Amino acid sequence: GEDVEQSLFLSVREGDSSVINCTYTDSSSTYLYWYKQEPGAGLQLLTYIFSNMDMKQDQRLTVLLNKKDKHLSLRIADTQTGDSAIYFCAEKGGQGGKLIFGQGTELSVKP
Amino acid sequence: EAQVTQNPRYLITVTGKKLTVTCSQNMNHEYMSWYRQDPGLGLRQIYYSMNVEVTDKGDVPEGYKVSRKEKRNFPLILESPSPNQTSLYFCASRPSGMGILETQYFGPGTRLLVL
Numbered sequence: 001g002e003d004v005e006q007s008l009f010l011s012v013r014e015g016d017s018s019v020i021n022c023t024y025t026d027s028s029s030t031y032l033y034w035y036k037q038e039p040g041a042g043l044q045l046l047t048y049i050f051s052n053m054d055m056k057q058d059q060r061l062t063v064l065l066n067k068k069d070k071h072l073s074l075r076i077a078d079t080q081t082g083d084s085a086i087y088f089c090a091e092k093g094g095q096g097g098k099l100i101f102g103q104g105t106e107l108s109v110k111p
Numbered sequence: 112e113a114q115v116t117q118n119p120r121y122l123i124t125v126t127g128k129k130l131t132v133t134c135s136q137n138m139n140h141e142y143m144s145w146y147r148q149d150p151g152l153g154l155r156q157i158y159y160s161m162n163v164e165v166t167d168k169g170d171v172p173e174g175y176k177v178s179r180k181e182k183r184n185f186p187l188i189l190e191s192p193s194p195n196q197t198s199l200y201f202c203a204s205r206p207s208g209m210g211i212l213e214t215q216y217f218g219p220g221t222r223l224l225v226l
Binding site: 033048098101104 | 214220
């Protein structure tokens with residue numbers, strides 16, 4: 001069945017780059033997403049990538065997709081304390097086009 | 112403002128006491144769904160609805176009911192809550208298309224504690 005896996009925690013220093021990794025199993029997924037959840041808030045779409053792309057850059061965010069290995073990563077350049085949040089990767093698949101989420105990676109940014 | 116609202120935001124209840132969490136969206140979206148978020152498990156879909164009067168089970172439907180009598184509302188009903196339903200619940204909605212931009216908009220979440 002469909003499955004999305006992420007590591008649970010990542011800690012970086014302010015100004016460093018953060019890399020959050022995700023693996024997925026459904027090779028038919030056409031869209032892959034990154035969502036951000038700030039403390040006490042719902043999920044907000046951060047960025048997305050089509051499965052026929054290898055890379056997408058959006059300001060400080062870079063998404064890399066290795067379709068052969070089913071590996072997705074989110075790089076945040078010059079990480080700031082405001083980037084502290086839980087980051088979820090998700091693929092669109094299954095019945096009705098539902099989103100299948102990873103466990104979420106809690107990013108902690110230390111000053 | 113386009114949004115998904117949920118009520119209540121926080122709820123403490125006791126085992127067996129029926130409760131309803133409301134969800135409403137003002138974007139005229141056809142598709143609505145409910146997720147629960149638990150530590151280490153991410154978000155898991157409980158139920159979804161493709162349109163009015165059309166609902167279907169997600170991955171973890173046991174112990175939950177939903178209804179979709181109107182397009183804007185999609186309440187989640189726990190007929191007899193149990194402690195294992197203590198969780199953070201999110202309602203989401205999106206247009207019915209399958210394209211990239213038809214991503215989901217999430218409500219602010221409802222934190223439920225069942226004693």
